[in-house]
Amino acid sequence: MSEAVPPLTPGPLLATIERPADVRALPVERLPQLCDELRAHIIDIVSVHGGHFGASLGVVELTVALHWAYDTPDDQLVWDVGHQAYGHKILTGRRDAFPTNRTYGGVSGFPKRSESEYDTFGVGHASTSISAALGMAKARDLKRTDQRVVAVIGDGSMTGGLAFEGLNNAGAAHTDLLVVLNDNRISIDPNVGALHEYLAGLSASGGWNALKGGVWSALDELKGMGGGTLQRLASRLEDGVKAVLTPGMLFEAFGFRYIGPTDGHDVVTLARRLKELRGLSGPILLHTLTVKGKGFAPAEADQVKWHAQSSPFDKVTGKSLAVPTAAGTKPPKWQDVFGDALVELAELDERVVGITAAMPSGTSLGTMMEAMPDRAFDVGIAEMHAVVFAAGLATQGMRPFCAIYSTFLQRAYDGVVHDVALQHLPVVFCMDRAGVVGADGPTHHGTLDVPIMRAVQGMVVAAPLDEQDLRDLMFTALGHDDGPFAIRYPRGAATGMALRDGFEALPIGKGRRVADGDDVAIVTYGAIGTYVPEVRERLAARGVSAAHYDLRFAKPIDGALLTEVFGRFRRVVTVEDGVREGGAGSAVLEWAADAGALDGVEVVRLGLPDRFVEHGTQRQLHDEVGIGPDGIERAALALVGAEAEAA
Missing domain, CATH: 3.40.50.970 (Thiamin diphosphate (ThDP)-binding fold, Pyr/PP domains)
Structure with a gap:
């Protein structure tokens, strides 16, 4: 489980919010105070414990407004990617646990269905929200229930083709669905492409909204007055007016009613608008303009740097509070x-x-x-x-x-x-x-x-x-x-070894013997092999001599190297930082079976188990699944018949 983390005190209004029903009980005029306290609480937490930052600050008002206007969790709220869901988690019963965010055994940094009924869809990869939300909306239609479904997607995620597949299907399905386009003009890095330029143009066209809203209301009233001729006339008028008054014609062409762009940081207006939209039918796209990192000046000024932070920082100045590393001692990533x-x-x-x-x-x-x-x-x-x-x-x-x-x-x-x-x-x-x-x-x-x-x-x-x-x-x-x-190659720091100038071509399909030994062969694939020198020292202290072989290639496999391994050793451990099924260890066993080299040889494959591994530090997770130094040592000792020390 995660280590005990001292609580951070929320503001007086946020302290009363245990679930979204408490948000809905507030008069709309109190929502700005809740937003201020929620933003401050996110800054407090991330400044101490780290995590994704800018995206969640940018959607504070949108998060509060959505939970005020919609009846979550009965209404289904689907976030895209999940970088922006910190405020959502804090408002949905995880406020006090949130300091454990992204720590081993703690709260996940992303929406997760197994964690909360308010997390309707697990996310991490971009552009999935519209498709998932449409599936939920169609299930609602089939079950004849009255839930509303909302997808929140950023303009960065809109550059993914899956988002447009979802829009295309949703517009033609004519079902009730709200897509909120959270347009902050950046994902992790600045957005690129024609869609980015298109949305940038829309963001300058907010002056149309008042006139356009009045026209839509008038047309809705006209269509509702009855009479086939009158309704046909209203539909034709609507089509003509769209061409003149709608800056979001791309979304209208997909079959969505486009509304916006609107200020995503005016929580009162946004909440009221969302309340109105909850009562409308058909596919609707609400275009909101937000600022990534809103309310924290350093994050607004450098949105790429402040997408996420891994070390503590001063919550006023943004200055890092991490202990500085001596120059030249930090390995490169x-x-x-x-x-x-x-x-x-x-x-x-x-x-x-x-x-x-x-x-x-x-x-x-x-x-x-x-x-x-x-x-x-x-x-x-x-x-x-x-x-x-x-x-x-x-x-x-x-x-x-x-x-x-x-x-x-x-x-x-x-x-x-x-x-x-x-x-x-x-x-x-x-x-x-x-x-x-x-x-x-x-x-x-x-x-x-x-x-x-x-x-x-x-x-x-x-x-x-x-x-x-x-x-x-x-x-x-x-x-x-x-x-x-x-x-x-993995995330994080490399070894820090001295590099020679230039490059050397390596023979494809050839590994290497890194260190010799007599009792057991440890065959590794990739950077996980950097644990083996420590393991060899531990084993040597217990009288076990281990050889280390680096495969380097999982395909084509080095038959000559493996001929040496299986010819010299009766005990073999394979290690990889990936799933065991079909991985590098499987490639070794496949070669050995085909070569008839398995007779009398015991092989243990170490790798990730047949389950999804949760979050924690890389070393914590390596240790959990048995591919850290302790796990490699245990496997080697078990093969040679030695008594493993307690973990």
Whole structure:
């Protein structure tokens, strides 16, 4: 369970809110005070404990207004992504527990169905809210109940194709559904693309609202007066007036009644408008304008930096309160090693281009975007498009490095198979955040990339043990002409090792013996192998001699290396930071079975179990599932027949 966390005192009005019914009991004039106290409480919590920040501050008024106007949890409120749901969680019975947010055993940082009845849909990946909300609305229609359904989606998530699939279906379904477009002009990084420019134009057209609202009301009254001729006339008038008065014609074309843009920080007006909309029928889109980081000056000034914070900071100035690290002693992040290496490779080879799906800062592709803006592309929250775009580049002789978080690449798997691998195109998939990622939890853990990439015909599947390996694998991938190449690496700090200048091509499908031993072989795949030196020392202290082998490639597998392992050792432990089923350990067993090398050999595969692992620090989660130093040591001792020490 999570460690005890001292409570932070909420404001006097917020302290009385145990559930949304308490919000609805307030007169609308008191909502501004509740918003002020809710925003202050979020700042208090995150300044001490860390977490996603700017997005939740930006939707404080929208959150309060929605729970005031709608009868949650009977009415279904669906958040997109979930970065903005802190205020929602605090208002829905989790106020006192919220300081445990994102800590091991504590409150999840994202809406989670198993955590609260107010969390109607689990989220973490973007652009899902409209489709999910439409499913809920259609279920309501089939059951003939009277709940209302609301999807809240940011303009960044609107760049994802799934959002438009949902809009297209919802508009044609003609069911009662409200989509709230929370337009703050940024996701994690600044938004890109034609939709962003379109919405920016709409945000300047608020002067239409009063006139437009009056026209809609008049037309509704006309259509309700009866008589087929009168209703047909009203419908034709409505169609004509839309063309003149509606700045949101894109959404009207999808079958939605567009309302807005409206001030997302005027909670009284917003609450009253939402109350009115609750009584209207059909698909409606409410366009609200908000400021990410609203109410905290540093977050408003630098919205990218303040998307999330992992260390304590002064809640007035924003100055970090973390203990400074001595210069030169902090290892680089894996993503920064990637970003720097990609620029070097691009300088060596003019064919190299970089692609990210709305994550230039998260993947460090931003380094290349600054150095070579014409050769690095942010395509928005559109992973499938990123992959097929990369395929198109590759057909013309370019060498695309497609940097996408492992968990998000799952969304583009069809493109990986059908559009890249089937055509033998040399796209390099750089899978950041592979393995457990820590506090973001199961929506963000990169656990499935090894088995899904191993299953793709012609795919090379690799993982570096350290940052020198990452650089050399990227160089090796650049020189690989026959099909795609996948490289996985984890979140967080690398080893801090000294790096040599330049690059070295590695033989594809060849691993290495890192350290020799006599009693047990520990075969690792990827950066999880950095635990093994400590494990070998512990085992040596107990009289057990362990060898360490680094696979480096899960496909093609190194048969010569494994011939040595299974020829010399009767006890083998495989370790990986990913699911066991179909992973690198499975690849080892498959080779051994095919080679007839399993006779008399005991093999233990360590990896993630057949369940979704929750949130915590990476080390806590490694220890929980048995792939940390303690778990590796226990497995080795059990194989050699030694008595394991108590954990």
